[in-house]
Amino acid sequence: MWKTARDSVCLICRSAGAPGWASSGTSLPWVNQQSARTFATRRERRATPSRMILSDRVDRPPPPRGNDAPKKPRNKPAGPFSGMNRTVANIPAARRVIARTRDLTPTSVTSPAAGDKERDKEREKKKGKRTFKAMNMQRSLTTIGYGLRTVLKEKIAQVESFDQFELLPSIKEALAKDALKGMVDIKPTPVQKLAIPALLGQRMGPKMRRRAKAEEEGEVKRKEFLLAAETGSGKTLAYLLPAIDALKKAEAEDTALHSYLERLEKEKEIRGDQPLAEWIEKFEPNPNTARPRVVVLVPTAELVDQVTRVAKSISHVVKFKARPLSANLDPLKIRNNLYSPMGVDMIIATPHLLASIAESDPYILSRVSHLVIDEADSLLDRSFAPETTAIVDRAMPTLRQLVLCSATIPKRLDNYLAEGFPDITRITTPNLHAIPRRVQLGVIDVSRDPYRNNKNLACADAIYSIAKDSSRHDVAPGEVDVKRIMVFVNERETTKEVADYLISKGIDAVALHRDSPELRQSEMLATFTTSEPMRVAKALFEGDGHDNTPTRRRLPNTKVIVATDLASRGIDTLAVRHVVLYDVPHTSIDFIHRLGRAGRMGRRGRGVVLLGRGDRRDIVAEVKESMFMGQALV
Numbered sequence: 187m188w189k190t191a192r193d194s195v196c197l198i199c200r201s202a203g204a205p206g207w208a209s210s211g212t213s214l215p216w217v218n219q220q221s222a223r224t225f226a227t228r229r230e231r232r233a234t235p236s237r238m239i240l241s242d243r244v245d246r247p248p249p250p251r252g253n254d255a256p257k258k259p260r261n262k263p264a265g266p267f268s269g270m271n272r273t274v275a276n277i278p279a280a281r282r283v284i285a286r287t288r289d290l291t292p293t294s295v296t297s298p299a300a301g302d303k304e305r306d307k308e309r310e311k312k313k314g315k316r317t318f319k320a321m322n323m324q325r326s327l328t329t330i331g332y333g334l335r336t337v338l339k340e341k342i343a344q345v346e347s348f349d350q351f352e353l354l355p356s357i358k359e360a361l362a363k364d365a366l367k368g369m370v371d372i373k374p375t376p377v378q379k380l381a382i383p384a385l386l387g388q389r390m391g392p393k394m395r396r397r398a399k400a401e402e403e404g405e406v407k408r409k410e411f412l413l414a415a416e417t418g419s420g421k422t423l424a425y426l427l428p429a430i431d432a433l434k435k436a437e438a439e440d441t442a443l444h445s446y447l448e449r450l451e452k453e454k455e456i457r458g459d460q461p462l463a464e465w466i467e468k469f470e471p472n473p474n475t476a477r478p479r480v481v482v483l484v485p486t487a488e489l490v491d492q493v494t495r496v497a498k499s500i501s502h503v504v505k506f507k508a509r510p511l512s513a514n515l516d517p518l519k520i521r522n523n524l525y526s527p528m529g530v531d532m533i534i535a536t537p538h539l540l541a542s543i544a545e546s547d548p549y550i551l552s553r554v555s556h557l558v559i560d561e562a563d564s565l566l567d568r569s570f571a572p573e574t575t576a577i578v579d580r581a582m583p584t585l586r587q588l589v590l591c592s593a594t595i596p597k598r599l600d601n602y603l604a605e606g607f608p609d610i611t612r613i614t615t616p617n618l619h620a621i622p623r624r625v626q627l628g629v630i631d632v633s634r635d636p637y638r639n640n641k642n643l644a645c646a647d648a649i650y651s652i653a654k655d656s657s658r659h660d661v662a663p664g665e666v667d668v669k670r671i672m673v674f675v676n677e678r679e680t681t682k683e684v685a686d687y688l689i690s691k692g693i694d695a696v697a698l699h700r701d702s703p704e705l706r707q708s709e710m711l712a713t714f715t716t717s718e719p720m721r722v723a724k725a726l727f728e729g730d731g732h733d734n735t736p737t738r739r740r741l742p743n744t745k746v747i748v749a750t751d752l753a754s755r756g757i758d759t760l761a762v763r764h765v766v767l768y769d770v771p772h773t774s775i776d777f778i779h780r781l782g783r784a785g786r787m788g789r790r791g792r793g794v795v796l797l798g799r800g801d802r803r804d805i806v807a808e809v810k811e812s813m814f815m816g817q818a819l820v
């Protein structure tokens with residue numbers, strides 16, 4: 187944002203191709219300053235949508251345009267004679283205050299912009315909003331209005347169990363048996379309660395009834411959905427279950443597949459105990475070979491593995507073939523996964539890889555009926571958008587359902603959706619964009635003693651004090667709990683440097699970085715994504731649980747991953763209770779994703795921010811306050 191006239195003048199000057207006078211430091215004529223200020227304030231107020239600004243209207247479809255747009259009421263007092271015999275001037279209250287301030291304060295003479303600021307503040311006050319200054323994305327506060335929030339809460343309260351969904355019985359069985367194993371009395375999460383019936387076409391509000399009618403009449407061929415819900419709230423199952431349900435129903439109606447299966451049965455009888463694989467491979471591959479019906483796009487190879495695991499946990503019971511495609515797999519495996527003669531029903535892939543495969547073999551996307559774009563804010567951002575949209579375009583002719591899913595909806599994405607998918611059904615949870623209250627945020631001032639701006643030291647120290655914390659009550663005597671901690675930095679390059687420092691201090695750390703060995707990264711990630719507790723014998727320690735003598739400083743009861751939030755986005759780090767924010771995140775989007783790695787699925791979590799000399803204290807203070815109030819960070 188251009189805060190000062192001087193800044194904006196520099197920018198104008200540069201864009202006008204007249205370098206020199208602004209950068210030379212000479213003072214500008216007043217007229218120029220004045221026009222520059224007007225330009226700056228105009229720019230400031232227009233609030234250009236940015237990918238870094240969270241949207242405050244995710245739940246609402248775009249307003250009608252053109253002839254359909256409702257007429258704006260004219261701003262005039264009611265009644266034909268209401269303007270007459272007034273004892274006070276007909277000036278809005280906010281402007282009256284400004285006018286009075288102008289008369290009294292000398293600043294108004296020297297700075298006309300002061301009046302604008304006052305007026306803005308007054309307007310904000312009138313609307314009952316707080317004025318967030320530090321983070322430019324924190325201007326409009328309420329993500330979802332009080333009324334809608336109440337409606338959503340009522341809707342959520344109406345659903346109690348998965349039995350209320352019109353899912354195939356085998357899917358419900360798989361949920362209890364494998365997908366959510368170990369959990370007694372499983373209940374859908376709020377996003378699942380709202381999304382699953384909608385994706386199944388089960389929700390029958392007036393809008394959905396209209397859609398269903400249009401569908402019957404053949405007007406609607408494709409449905410689009412936006413799922414927006416907090417991190418760790420179970421979005422994966424919310425989109426996977428309806429997609430699997432549709433997959434199985436389509437399979438039941440597929441005559442080509444049926445006759446193939448009949449031939450397969452006959453061949454089995456003929457061959458007796460002989461394996462069938464050779465026959466399938468040589469003579470008759472499955473008609474689903476290289477023609478998946480469901481495609482799930484995710485940004486990283488780690489997420490490909492994670493979502494594949496969830497899909498496979500259901501496929502053990504429901505019987506369908508889910509295959510991963512990611513750069514972590516060798517080319518032969520990728521080929522086998524796609525062109526296996528046994529067929530493929532669902533692929534989970536990163537857009538870059540799938541787009542390049544589809545480039546050489548467009549047949550692959552020729553039968554996709556369900557396309558899910560998980561982490562849609564990343565996948566529709568600059569770095570992924572060309573590949574993602576190429577895949578959407580190729581799949582479009584056969585697509586029945588497009589689902590976009592994310593924990594954060596930046597304004598830019600919201601506007602893109604309003605333009606490109608005006609009929610998209612928006613499913614949002616009441617607490618979208620808020621960091622749950624069960625996650626607390628602490629601050630360490632690194633500029634003070636004993637750190638003196640040594641962030642590495644402060645980070646190691648924070649990890650040592652987390653390791654000391656023995657608040658878990660379920661630990662057997664003679665054992666200590668292993669703490670799994672995520673450290674977040676802003677730049678990918680810093681991950682390695684910080685991890686190396688922590689290792690030098692005896693901490694078991696690994697950087698999610700291309701230079702770290704892959705096996706080590708995946709081993710470490712596996713310990714972070716398990717819900718099983720990890721314990722080590724107390725005998726490994728000396729004294730009070732950790733050995734910090736200068737010569738043999740080591741910490742056997744911690745495991746640390748150093749990452750940027752992009753590298754770890756969406757990863758289900760169930761075991762993480764502590765997050766260290768080594769750098770102050772640039773945006774509230776980063777705050778949400780980083781702190782979202784802790785406190786998943788109703789667990790408690792704790793974040794620690796390291797505040798250095800140049801860091802924005804006001805940003806951290808505002809985020810802390812929003813978290814305390816349970817408000818959205820928008």
Ligand SMILES: Nc1ncnc2c1ncn2[C@@H]1O[C@H](COP(=O)(O)OP(=O)(O)OP(=O)(O)O)[C@@H](O)[C@H]1O
Pocket residue numbers: 365366369372373374375378415416417418419420421422423592593755756757758760782786787
């Ligand atoms: N109904 C449920 N009951 C209990 N646990 C659930 C339920 N649904 C999902 N989970 C668990 O919640 C955890 C988080 O789910 P998931 O990874 O889908 O979250 P998410 O909303 O996609 O998070 P993110 O935005 O960070 O990607 C998983 O471990 C999953 O097994």
